[in-house]
Amino acid sequence: MIGEISRRLHASPFSPFVILTSNGRRYSIPHPDHIHIGPRGTRVFIFHDDDTSAALTPLHIVAVKDGRPRARSPRDNDLRKFAATGVTE
Numbered sequence: 001m002i003g004e005i006s007r008r009l010h011a012s013p014f015s016p017f018v019i020l021t022s023n024g025r026r027y028s029i030p031h032p033d034h035i036h037i038g039p040r041g042t043r044v045f046i047f048h049d050d051d052t053s054a055a056l057t058p059l060h061i062v063a064v065k066d067g068r069p070r071a072r073s074p075r076d077n078d079l080r081k082f083a084a085t086g087v088t089e
Contacts, residue, residue: 004064016066017067020065044057
């Protein structure tokens with residue numbers, strides 16, 4: 001999957017895409033500035049407009065699809081805030 005993400009990231013012209021993970025989350029990539037692949041390819045970092053971010057391991061990336069960013073629901077924002085606190089159950 002890292003190869004596919006890298007190909008899409010460096011495509012000219014860039015086309016927005018969505019990363020799907022094993023837990024069902026969708027990460028919209030509307031612009032190349034919203035994603036970074038770590039130097040060893042062991043992490044994918046996604047940056048959101050609200051200054052939150054996510055670090056994904058390739059093991060949990062199940063698909064990469066074409067797509068425009070979808071509107072975020074209030075629940076998405078609550079999940080990101082919860083994840084940012086580092087609180088675990």
